[in-house]
Amino acid sequence: MSVRQLAGPGTALLRRLREPAPPQPERCEFCDVQLPREHRHLADRDERALVCVCPACALLFQQSGAAGGRYRGLSGRYLADPGHQLDEAAWQALRIPVSTAFLFRDTALERLVTLYPSPAGAAEAELDEAAWQTVLDGSRLATELEPDTEALLLRRTAGRIDCYLVPIDVCYELVGRLRLCWHGFDGGAEARAELDGFFGRLAERAKAPRVEVRP
Structure with a gap:
């Protein structure tokens, strides 16, 4: 097998697999809509984690007692x-x-x-x-x-x-x-x-x- 044959499509595929994958856009944890880089978060009290959300879903969880109080919106205060x-x-x-x-x-x-x-x-x-x-x-x-x-x-x-x-x-x-x-x-x-x-x-x-x- 010649060097030219080694440099065919299979080699290109291996090269692409070695390269880091491009970052995937973040999505709302509830409705899966794509989020911009700057977006809102909720605090998940059960998992002790932050959840990425779109404005519409963030609004839903501003209601007192939503989801049994598991998720809480962040205030935005400085x-x-x-x-x-x-x-x-x-x-x-x-x-x-x-x-x-x-x-x-x-x-x-x-x-x-x-x-x-x-x-x-x-x-x-x-x-x-x-x-x-x-x-x-x-x-x-x-x-x-x-x-x-x-x-x-x-x-x-x-x-x-x-x-x-x-x-x-x-x-x-x-x-x-x-x-x-x-x-x-x-x-x-x-x-x-x-x-x-x-x-x-x-x-x-x-x-x-x-x-x-x-x-």
């Missing part, structure tokens, strides 16, 4: 509380092993969960809930935090600790962004630049919580 700043002593009390982490209240586990970005994805840190309660006591963000759907996203830099209340899918977006550019032990310069840009956009978007006057 909040900051300049009046409650965390200091270095507070960060040490929290015992977070890295510079960036997020926490949320998981109703399935009935406790707070702390996760942080890593080259393998979101990793869970050991949590002293009593320490969290002490550090966050008096914070309007902790009072506002909705279970399963919102998280407190924190980042420690030189002389500064930022804390934002965000939809929980924003935290997983950050984890995915860092995973794509992670190099070395601590992520490297590219990951730090991604963090700078991400938190810069949060600072521009976040607002102070509204003060509600109740009778």
Whole structure:
């Protein structure tokens, strides 16, 4: 058999099989309609997961008690509380092993969960809930935090600790962004630049919580 014969259609097929498949468009988990890159999510409390949905299906699950309360829509709130700043002593009390982490209240586990970005994805840190309660006591963000759907996203830099209340899918977006550019032990310069840009956009978007006057 000649070299020319080896380079026939079969070889081309093997070459295509070795090449990575193009990414498939995401689809709504309920109606299977194709979704744009930017789309909405629901929190699946039973599976402890996020579900991609189209606007119509997201609207259905905004009704109280829909699907027995299993799915909850994300609020879309971005909040900051300049009046409650965390200091270095507070960060040490929290015992977070890295510079960036997020926490949320998981109703399935009935406790707070702390996760942080890593080259393998979101990793869970050991949590002293009593320490969290002490550090966050008096914070309007902790009072506002909705279970399963919102998280407190924190980042420690030189002389500064930022804390934002965000939809929980924003935290997983950050984890995915860092995973794509992670190099070395601590992520490297590219990951730090991604963090700078991400938190810069949060600072521009976040607002102070509204003060509600109740009778």
